[in-house]
Amino acid sequence: MKKLSARRRHPLAAVVVLLLALAATGGLYAAFAPAGKAQADETSQSLTIKEGQKLYSVGCASCHGTGGQGTSDGPSLVGVGAAAVDFQVGTGRMPASSSQMAQIPSKKVIYTQAQIDQLAAYVASLGAGPNVPTKEQYSKDGADIGRGGELFRTNCAQCHNFVGKGGALTAGKYAPSLEGVEPKHIYEAMQTGPQNMPSFPDTTMTEKNKKDIIAYLNAVNGSETENPGGLELGGLGPVSEGLFAWIFGLGALIAVAIWVAARTAKAKKS
Structure with a gap:
């Protein structure tokens, strides 16, 4: 008993006990939850990439x-x-149906979302790049629609029109309409810059800015939106408005001039 008591009073006894407790805790922690979960996640990701590689080999490898x-x-x-x-x-x-077109249009999707996720995982494994945004990143919650309108008119309206109706570019290319496009895809387009579009990474346009732009497009193209100015003439801007004024405005002036001339001629005869 005296020897045991002496050992307990040894200066290193507390350190030894602490080390043993830490080792036991670490061993139990590693043996149960984290290692198993991390290994399961890694295995799942590896399987996703392998499935994506199979899809890629069939549908993408011939071109890419x-x-x-x-x-x-x-x-x-x-x-x-x-x-x-x-x-x-x-x-x-x-x-793509053909690589010879001036621009590849959107068309019916042939892959399921699960298959798209697998393809995306495989391509992401080839080299680091922008990730698929989360719903929180492109949700309109907390967005500033007015600020989004300013940003859109400054950076996007030159091609897409001031309300996202789209417009013609050069050599058969065009900026597609953004009406009805999913917010996630608008965010991804800004991140990656597909085809003729420049990219707007977070270093150029912040995540909040992108969110504001998406909220603006949702506001001007939403089904519940009413145009306070009345007939929008397709929302295509000054070209359609000028054409309307030229045809109908000038036509009305010509009709009035003919009516006045006819009345004048009639009055002179009488």
């Missing part, structure tokens, strides 16, 4: 190369990120 390095028929996908895949495939632009 077996390893995403690109060919004469398609650009490299190394570093484009999951967001680019989710946008291009999720809007039906990819797979």
Whole structure:
């Protein structure tokens, strides 16, 4: 008993007990929850990438190369990120029906969302790039619609029109209408800059700015929106408005002039 008591009073006894307690706690922690969960997540991600690689080999490799390095028929996908895949495939632009068109249009989507996620995971594994945005990033909650309108008119209206109706570019290219486009895809387009569009990464346009722009587009193109100015003439801006004024305004003036001339001639005869 005296020897045991002496050992307990030893200066290193407390340190030894603490080390043993830490080792036991760490061992139990590693043996049960985290390691198993981390391993399961890693296995799940690995399976997702493998399934995406299979889909890629069948539907994408002929144009973009077996390893995403690109060919004469398609650009490299190394570093484009999951967001680019989710946008291009999720809007039906990819797979493209032809690489000879001036611009690849949106069309019916042929992949399920689960398959798109698998393709995106595989392409993301080829090189770091923009991730698919979360719902919180493109939700209109907390967005400033007025600020979004200012940003859109400054950065986007030159091509997409001031309310996102779209417009013609050069050499058969065009800026598509943004009416009815999913907020997630608008966010991804700003992140990745598809086809003729410049990219607006967070270093150029913040996440909050993108959210404001999406809220503005939802406000001006939403089904519940009423135009306070009356007939919007397609929302295409001064060209359609000028054409309307020229045809109907000038036509009305000509009709009035003819009526006045006819009345004058009649009055002179009488």
